[in-house]
Each structure stands twice: as C-alpha cells, then as structure tokens.
Amino acid sequence: MDSPFLLPSNLDLELLDYELYPDRIDLQVISTAASTCCPVCGHLSHKIHSCYHRIIHDLPSGGRRVQLHLQVRKYFCKNTNCQRKIFTERFVTGLASYARRFERLNHVLTGIGLESGGNPSTRQARHFSVKVSASTVLRLIKKCIMPSITAPKIIGVDDYAFKKGRKYGTVIVDLETHRVIDLLPDREVKTLSTWLLEHPSIEIVSRDRSNTYAAAITEACPQAEQIADRWHILKNLSETVERFLDTQRVEIKETALKLSQQQQQKSVNEGITAGMSETPPIESQLQKPVFVRKYQDNFVKVKELQSKGYSIRKIATTLKMSRRTVAKYWNRIEFVPKASRKRSNILDFEAYLQQRWQQGQQSAKALYEEISDKGFTYSQATVYNMVRKYPKSVLEPLPTSVKAAYYSSKQLSIWLGMYQNDWEDYMPIEFLRKLLDENPLIKAVREIALEFRQLMKAKQGDQLQDWCNKALESGVESLKGFVRGIRQDFKAIFQAFTSEWSNGQVEGQVNRLKNIKRQMYGRASFELLRKRVILMGNPNFHQM
Ligand SMILES: [Zn+2]
Structure with a gap:
C-alpha cells in the first residue's frame, strides 16, 4: 500500500493495512530492508531468524493519534567470531533501538x-x-545535546538566584547574538575563571560591581576589557543619596512641618476651616529629640578630648562611654544623627494621649504601655517626646501637633534623582521645592548626583575624575564612600561611561530565567534549567 504521507520517508517501511478508530489510526507496517548490520561486529546479515511486533507512536494525523504495529525482524549474525548470535534489525535514522516513538x-x-x-x-x-x-x-x-559555543567576543555576566538568599548561579550572555550561552552552577571566582579560560576569544566582559566577577575576569583573561554595569552604578548612587538623606531627617521633618503649618494658615485665611484660627505651636516639635541632643553633646565632648590628645580608652573612661562608640566618633568629622528608617505611628494616638493626660494619667511609661496594647509600635521615648510639651495643669489647653507629611529617604532619593521637569503631579512638588530652597546641603548633594547621571548619559567619561574630586569636596560621608568605590573599580566604571555595551540585556535574560524557573515551581534541577534557558526558542536542538 502506498503511504507517502503517513510514514517517515527516511525509513524502509511499507504500510500493509490500516484501521480507523474514532480517536486513533492503527497502521500495520513491515520493514522492507533486505539486510541489516550486526550492532556488535557490524557484519552484514541477510539471514532472518524470526520477527515480532512492536508498537510505535507517531505524530497525530487528522486529529487522531497514530499507532504503528511494526513487524521487526531478528537476524542471525553470520560472523563466527562475534559474541552476538541473534540481533534485532536497526534503523539508521528516525527510530532509535528499543524506541517506542519516532524521532520526529x-x-x-x-x-x-x-x-x-x-x-x-x-x-x-x-x-x-x-x-x-x-x-x-x-x-x-x-537528552538534548548543548549547542557548541562559537568563540564569543563580547559577553555579559550576572548572577541569578537559584534559591533566593541561599544559592546563586551565574548566567553568561553573548551580547552580540543576544543569547544565553551558558549557565554556571554557582558564582565562585574559580567556576567563572575556569569557564573563561576555555573561551579565550573573549575581548569585552560586562559585569555587575561584585568583586567576585572582577577577580575571575582579571585572573582568567586579563586582556579583556571590563565594563561595570550602568544600572548597578546608578543604584549605588541612589543608595548613597538615601544614606545621606538619613542624616537629614531632622531637616526634612522641619520642612514638612513648616509646609503643613503654612497650608493650615492658608486655609484659615481663606476661611475654609473656621475655628482653627489659633496657630498651632510647632516650635516645640522642631527641637531635636532629647536623645539626639544627648548624642550630639557626647560627640562634641569626644572631639574636644581627642584634640587634647587623649586616647580612645582614656576618653571612654572619662566620659563613661563605651570604647566602641568613642572609636566610631574618633574618625568622624561631623556629627551624623542616627537615623531611624521607621516612621512612628504616634500621631494616630494623639487624641487618646490627650484625653488620658487630662484625666490625670501623666506618666509617659504608663501611657506608652496603654497605647502599646492598642497597636502603637514605637518606643517609649517617642511617647515621652510627645507628652513632655503638655502642661501639667489639666486646666490649660493642650497643644496639637501639626501633622507633617512623611516621606522615606528611599522615596525622596528617587524623587530628588529626577529633574524638576520630570516631576509629576502625584509627587509633593511644593514640598520638594521647599526642601531644596531651605537646605543648601541637600540641594548641593542632589546637584552632584544629577551631574553624575548626566555625565553617564552623555558618555563623558573624561570628566569622571573631576566629578569625584567635586564629590569629595562636598564633605558628605556617604558621597565619600561612593567615590572610594568608584576609585577601586575605576577602569570598569570609566568603561561604563564610554562603552556602547551594557548589562541591560543580561538583566532581561535573568528575568526570563526567573520566569522559567518559577514555571517549574522551584523543583527544577540545575541541569534541566540550564537546558531550557539555553535551548528554548532554538529550533536546532539535537538529542543524544
Ligand atoms: Zn555480530
């Protein structure tokens, strides 16, 4: 029976008969090869021993699955020196021995x-x-065979989390072909340097700012140009500004308070809120909290004794402070208040505190315990700062806090990292303007950070050194740290300012990898993940 469409054309098969079922087609097929070779000795044999039926599955046809009843023959091996006496016929292509499915x-x-x-x-x-x-x-x-890697020249490396926080691997992308070329099981120096040594064609490597990759690249291919990733550099810059803003919390709060006071005053003048004619007493809130003042006093005292030539140990004994704290102040030029990143929810309890105060409960400790039960999550010192301005006499009216808007340092660092033209309506533009107007240091740091972004955008690497000097002159500790980081990795960061290559597409590939990994519910082995990430979308995969 002629069957050009049903059977694989590369096999010597003949269709004898077929039966049609609602869900499948059964084909009766025999092999037509006149002879076959022994799999052990390779001797050609014509002598048939017997035959048996094997069921083999094929691609579906017309919505029905296709099942072959293939008559397979067994041959005698005529080679007297061969260990094998009888063997089953082999098909050169299209059907592996023992296979139950066609290769297609x-x-x-x-x-x-x-x-x-x-x-x-x-x-x-x-x-x-x-x-x-x-x-x-x-x-x-x-069973897929990995494609061989053809001499990549420009690659990007980055890490990916196999198990977040516990196990990481490395992904290597060919930046010219936009393909993942390999996945490494960890992010150790040795693993990457071994891989790099096997691929000496590499000329340019884009990487994140970790020392591990830098060390591996320097060790394995010192001739290769390294490029630090622009996104990571800008992220570090943003974190630097954030750390700086942490030291400016008192000033930020002051601006927010002034602004909300102004706004309340404006409402009063416009007669919108009648009965709020009294100006809220904000002075008391603008004082630095007691503990900050205490730390500042200590700082000044330490610096005084230091200038007199006292040792750390002696200062600690004299001022009854821990040596660790003295040592911390020892290297600092200016006092940096310890900033809390958390925001207290004390204002939610203001009405309650005032009520209890007037009822006669005037102990900060007792009040703290009372509101803690009601969901207050901050410290007793916060409660103390709130109630210490309340008059002892229950007859006098209690001052009300001006509710100032709160913006985290992280949020502010993002907004201040944008140009004013890019500020959008949902952002507190009035507050940001006021913050910059009233705080020259915040304004200066913002300008330095914006200049860095601008230089990077305009690829003006030649001005990086000048920028570093300028940032150091600002005297801001966190900026100094950022500059130190740049100088340690100067070559690679300079390249980030000038090179056309970046790690952008590697980040994209890491996202793709995460997607694939999550599809497998975290149960993927490294080998399986590696095959899927590299071979997915590649139509030319082969199997063993
Ligand atoms: Zn043989």
Whole structure:
C-alpha cells in the first residue's frame, strides 16, 4: 500500500493495512530492508531468524493519534567470531533501538517541553492527541545535546538566584547574538575563571560591581576589557543619596512641618476651616529629640578630648562611654544623627494621649504601655517626646501637633534623582521645592548626583575624575564612600561611561530565567534549567 504521507520517508517501511478508530489510526507496517548490520561486529546479515511486533507512536494525523504495529525482524549474525548470535534489525535514522516513538514525534515533544516544562507539555500534547507523561518530556529535554559555543567576543555576566538568599548561579550572555550561552552552577571566582579560560576569544566582559566577577575576569583573561554595569552604578548612587538623606531627617521633618503649618494658615485665611484660627505651636516639635541632643553633646565632648590628645580608652573612661562608640566618633568629622528608617505611628494616638493626660494619667511609661496594647509600635521615648510639651495643669489647653507629611529617604532619593521637569503631579512638588530652597546641603548633594547621571548619559567619561574630586569636596560621608568605590573599580566604571555595551540585556535574560524557573515551581534541577534557558526558542536542538 502506498503511504507517502503517513510514514517517515527516511525509513524502509511499507504500510500493509490500516484501521480507523474514532480517536486513533492503527497502521500495520513491515520493514522492507533486505539486510541489516550486526550492532556488535557490524557484519552484514541477510539471514532472518524470526520477527515480532512492536508498537510505535507517531505524530497525530487528522486529529487522531497514530499507532504503528511494526513487524521487526531478528537476524542471525553470520560472523563466527562475534559474541552476538541473534540481533534485532536497526534503523539508521528516525527510530532509535528499543524506541517506542519516532524521532520526529520526540522532536516535537522536546520542543514543547523546552517551551513549557513537564506538566504543561503533557496537557498541551493532549490537545493534539498525543499521550505523554511529564517525566518522559523531562527525560527528552535532558537528552538534548548543548549547542557548541562559537568563540564569543563580547559577553555579559550576572548572577541569578537559584534559591533566593541561599544559592546563586551565574548566567553568561553573548551580547552580540543576544543569547544565553551558558549557565554556571554557582558564582565562585574559580567556576567563572575556569569557564573563561576555555573561551579565550573573549575581548569585552560586562559585569555587575561584585568583586567576585572582577577577580575571575582579571585572573582568567586579563586582556579583556571590563565594563561595570550602568544600572548597578546608578543604584549605588541612589543608595548613597538615601544614606545621606538619613542624616537629614531632622531637616526634612522641619520642612514638612513648616509646609503643613503654612497650608493650615492658608486655609484659615481663606476661611475654609473656621475655628482653627489659633496657630498651632510647632516650635516645640522642631527641637531635636532629647536623645539626639544627648548624642550630639557626647560627640562634641569626644572631639574636644581627642584634640587634647587623649586616647580612645582614656576618653571612654572619662566620659563613661563605651570604647566602641568613642572609636566610631574618633574618625568622624561631623556629627551624623542616627537615623531611624521607621516612621512612628504616634500621631494616630494623639487624641487618646490627650484625653488620658487630662484625666490625670501623666506618666509617659504608663501611657506608652496603654497605647502599646492598642497597636502603637514605637518606643517609649517617642511617647515621652510627645507628652513632655503638655502642661501639667489639666486646666490649660493642650497643644496639637501639626501633622507633617512623611516621606522615606528611599522615596525622596528617587524623587530628588529626577529633574524638576520630570516631576509629576502625584509627587509633593511644593514640598520638594521647599526642601531644596531651605537646605543648601541637600540641594548641593542632589546637584552632584544629577551631574553624575548626566555625565553617564552623555558618555563623558573624561570628566569622571573631576566629578569625584567635586564629590569629595562636598564633605558628605556617604558621597565619600561612593567615590572610594568608584576609585577601586575605576577602569570598569570609566568603561561604563564610554562603552556602547551594557548589562541591560543580561538583566532581561535573568528575568526570563526567573520566569522559567518559577514555571517549574522551584523543583527544577540545575541541569534541566540550564537546558531550557539555553535551548528554548532554538529550533536546532539535537538529542543524544
Ligand atoms: Zn555480530
């Protein structure tokens, strides 16, 4: 029976008969090869011993799955020196020995498996009438041969979390072909340097700012140009500004208070809120909290004794402070208040505190315990700062706090990192303007940071050194730290300012990898993940 469309054309098969069922087609097929070679000695044999039936699955046809009843022959090996006496005929291509599926079906299933993983592939295959288990699909993926890597020149490396916080790996992307070329099981210096030594064609490596990758690249291919990732540099800059703003919390709060006082005053003048004619007493709130003043006094005392030539140990004994604190102040030029990143929710309890105060409960400790039960999450010192301005006499009216808007240092560092033209309506523009007008130091740091971004955008690497000097002159501790970081990795950061290559697409590939990993519910082995990440979307995969 002629069957050009049903059977793989590269096999010597003949269709004898077929039966049609609602869900499948059964084909009776025989092999037509006149002779075959012994798999052990390679001797050609014509002498048939016997035959048996093997069921083989093929690609579906017309919505029905296709099942072959293949008559396979067994041959005698005529070579008297061969250990094997009888063997089953082999097909050179298209059907592996012992296989139950044609290779063309395996190829399709592997492709689906690479795209979707084990279980989803099983469900998808059902839609086109193929029954396959998830473990079979995974086995097919594992049998894929990795494509050989052809002399990459420009690569990007980055780490990815295999188990966040615990286990990390390294992804290597060819920046010219935009493809992941390899995945490494960890992010150790040795692993990456070994890989790099196997690929001596590399000329440019884009990387994050970790010392690990820098060390591996310097060790394995010192001739390669290293480029620090621009995104990471800007992230570090943003964190630097954030740390600086942490030291400016008192000033930031002051501006916020003044602004809300102004706004309240404006409302009163416009007669919108009648009965609020009294100006809220904000002076008391603007004082630095007691503990900050105490620390500042200590700082001044330490500096005084230091200038008189006292040792750290002696200062600690004299001032009854810990040596560690003295040592901390020892190297600092200016006092940096310890900033809390948390915001207290004390204002939510103001009405309650005032009520209790007038009822006669005037102990900060007792009040603290009372509101702690009601959901207050901050310290007793915060309660004390709130109630210490209340008059002892219950007859006098209590001052009300001006409710100042709160913005975290992180949020502010993002807004201040933007140009004024880019500020949008949802942002507190009035507050930001006032903050810059009233705080020359914040304004100066913002300008330095903006200049850095501008230089990077305009690729003016030649001005990086000048910028560093300027940042150092500002005297701001966190900026000094940032400059130290730049100087340690100057070459690579200079390249980030001048090179056309960046780690942008590597970040994209890491996102793709995360997606694939999550599809497998975190149960993927490294080998399986590696195959899927590298082979997905590559139509030319081969199997062992
Ligand atoms: Zn043989």
